[in-house]
Amino acid sequence: MSKLNDWVEASPERERIYAQEKLIVDTAEEIWEAMDKLEVSKAQLAASLGKSKAFVSQILTGSRNMTLRTLADIASSLGKKVCVRLLDAHESNAWQSVDAVLISRRVAGFAEVEVSNDPRWSNVIPLHKESCKAA
Amino acid sequence: MAYSLRIAHAVENISRNLLVNLYINSSQPMDEYHSGSSLTIWLWEGAEASWAEAEVGVMEAHQAQFRARLARLAEFGRLRVPDHMNSEGDGIHAVKGNTGLRAYGWFDRVSGRRAFIISHVVLKKKQKLDPADLAKASARKDSYRLSKESK
Structure with missing residues (x-):
């Protein structure tokens, strides 16, 4: 807290x-x-x-x-589209811009964030458990 | 097995960070305010009291807006909208609230992690920066540097 x-x-x-x-x-x-x-x-x-x-x-x-x-x-x-998802209120930092993810690729000391190359996520990518893998 | 190793590694990281924070708090007069994915926000000695004083009479919605901007700063390491944050010169930056709330501070690294250290918070009465606020933040930044270098 x-x-x-x-x-x-x-x-x-x-x-x-x-x-x-x-x-x-x-x-x-x-x-x-x-x-x-x-x-x-x-x-x-x-x-x-x-x-x-x-x-x-x-x-x-x-x-x-x-x-x-x-x-x-x-x-x-701006040549973009809006992506809306409702997440659990206590799920922090569930969505991050690619810049922020690149800065902090290591999450919680052991998880590695997978940056999606899917053009659908060109502006925003999900930072879900399934997108993290062991370092 | 791999899962246990990961848990052990995480526990080790948490313990190390706790020890580092205890060390910093015992040698630097500042408290942790909020930690996000990109940086940690710290309150320099006296910042919390100035914050409470500045917010007297400020509507709760405006207080929430100010904190939401600080949370964004901690998550992303920067605020891009000039109405949310700007540089005041001399390495001092201000996180801004629409009602005139300003958190003056500076960026650094604490325990190897990016940090924004809040010098003090004011409720600005005029549009222009009060030179006294810049001087106050600069003096506190100097004290911080001296205290850091003397370790």
């Missing part, structure tokens, strides 16, 4: 709010990562969406709620 987990788990209401905020942060970071890699600016993304730059800024800071349709549009504008 970390001090962060202690804070989050102090009440069911906190867990609920934190889960919302974590999803918003993760989504914004994934979008920004794709924009970085493709060298797409906020203004360019806004133009391709037919929205204002302020709209994109608000989406990325989480100050404006993003609909699933908007998320799909953003992904499509």
Whole structure:
């Protein structure tokens, strides 16, 4: 248990709010990562969406709620698609970007993460037990 | 057999990390805050008190947002959105919350693991960085370096 987990788990209401905020942060970071890699600016993304730059800024800071349709549009504008899976609430780091997995290929000191070359997982890959093998 | 070896190896790793953390905590005035897949976040002496003070009157949703960004930093080792984190110069970085919450700190390695050490947390009143906050974080970073080098 970390001090962060202690804070989050102090009440069911906190867990609920934190889960919302974590999803918003993760989504914004994934979008920004794709924009970085493709060298797409906020203004360019806004133009391709037919929205204002302020709209994109608000989406990325989480100050404006993003609909699933908007998320799909953003992904499509960046030549990506969104992959959604519901995981167990206590399964930590079940999904990681390829970058993060490459940085920490060794998991828990004994498991090796298998990086999928399947183009379906070009942006996000699963880090499940079955994708780990003994070092 | 292979399974037992893996368990033994994991237990050995955990024991070694516990010993290293005990050693660090006895020589460096900092506490572990959260450990993710990429790095561990530490609180320098006084950081926790400044954090509690900064959050007085801040809505719980905004406190959660701030922590969600720190959790992401621990998981991935960086925050890409400039509204989530930026560099303040002199090796000091700020994790940002939308309401003005800022965690100033620096990156290093602790026990061979990447680390982000939080100097202090403030609730910013103005848009621009207060030079006093940068000076405070820089001074604490210097103390950290000196204490590390003297070991």
